[in-house]
Amino acid sequence: MTQTRFSLPQARGFLKTERKDNWWIVPILVLAGLGGFVIYSTWAAFQGQNFFLGGVNQPGVQQLLSPFYSPVLWDPRGIHSGHAWLGELPAWWPAWLLFSPALLILPFPAGFRFTCYYYRGAYYKAFWGDPASCTVGEPAFRGENYRGEQKFPLVFQNIHRYFLYVAILFIGLLFWDAFESFWHYNSDGTTGFGISVGTIVLVMNPIFLSLYTFGCHCLRHLVGGKHDCLSCSKSRLSRYNRVSWLNQRHMLFAWISLFGVAFADIYVRMCASGTWTDWRIL
Numbered sequence: 001m002t003q004t005r006f007s008l009p010q011a012r013g014f015l016k017t018e019r020k021d022n023w024w025i026v027p028i029l030v031l032a033g034l035g036g037f038v039i040y041s042t043w044a045a046f047q048g049q050n051f052f053l054g055g056v057n058q059p060g061v062q063q064l065l066s067p068f069y070s071p072v073l074w075d076p077r078g079i080h081s082g083h084a085w086l087g088e089l090p091a092w093w094p095a096w097l098l099f100s101p102a103l104l105i106l107p108f109p110a111g112f113r114f115t116c117y118y119y120r121g122a123y124y125k126a127f128w129g130d131p132a133s134c135t136v137g138e139p140a141f142r143g144e145n146y147r148g149e150q151k152f153p154l155v156f157q158n159i160h161r162y163f164l165y166v167a168i169l170f171i172g173l174l175f176w177d178a179f180e181s182f183w184h185y186n187s188d189g190t191t192g193f194g195i196s197v198g199t200i201v202l203v204m205n206p207i208f209l210s211l212y213t214f215g216c217h218c219l220r221h222l223v224g225g226k227h228d229c230l231s232c233s234k235s236r237l238s239r240y241n242r243v244s245w246l247n248q249r250h251m252l253f254a255w256i257s258l259f260g261v262a263f264a265d266i267y268v269r270m271c272a273s274g275t276w277t278d279w280r281i282l
Contacts, residue, residue, distance in 0.1 A: 215246025
């Protein structure tokens with residue numbers, strides 16, 4: 001069947017609208033929230049220090065690792081976190097080239113979050129005004145050939161379904177970090193059990209991330225949405241309903257998990273720098 005392309009006229013200029021409500025509040029909050037997170041996480045990723053607490057050299061202190069730096073593949077030279085999988089940075093890494101463990105890690109969870117269906121709609125509106133809100137004038141740069149996510153570069157947003165598997169893997173790693181935070185080294189080199197404020201922070205972080213990740217639209221499709229008959233399998237229908245419950249609250253968990261992971265890094269960073277004290281509860 002032959003398809004004819006035609007453009008609709010722009011009904012109003014950019015940001016022009018007849019709405020009388022404060023429609024601009026939500027886009028501004030999204031702009032501030034996402035923009036602030038991007039700025040902070042970028043800054044934190046380039047620091048390469050104050051990303052862990054505890055270890056053999058800090059007896060009695062719970063072992064805390066920033067989620068921005070997990071897993072630590074190599075420690076920066078001169079730093080011994082006790083979390084590095086491959087030890088200190090190898091000699092072949094140029095001395096003049098900045099190294100931070102987070103720069104090897106953050107692109108993967110960031111790729112999942114910023115290709116998320118909810119976040120795409122949120123930052124398209126807040127950052128690009130596309131549109132800023134319902135019945136609000138769109139920018140003129142869209143033009144007649146605008147095809148949304150069907151062409152470069154936005155067509156790469158469809159990689160979100162593959163980032164889902166990586167995000168689930170990272171949740172498992174963060175739960176392991178939370179488990180390790182229950183342990184500390186004693187002065188004689190043995191390990192002991194304990195709970196601190198930082199332990200609670202690191203436990204809550206992967207829980208928040210799980211609520212967000214397991215409510216993903218892609219996962220909803222995988223567990224049952226791709227089938228024509230959900231009720232034909234009770235187990236499939238049950239899984240689909242559970243993911244749907246999370247999916248209905250996807251926006252809420254998206255923001256809770258975003259600020260949760262940022263606060264976890266801030267908490268570890270402040271304690272590691274000596275600004276805050278990680279109070280022991282048990």
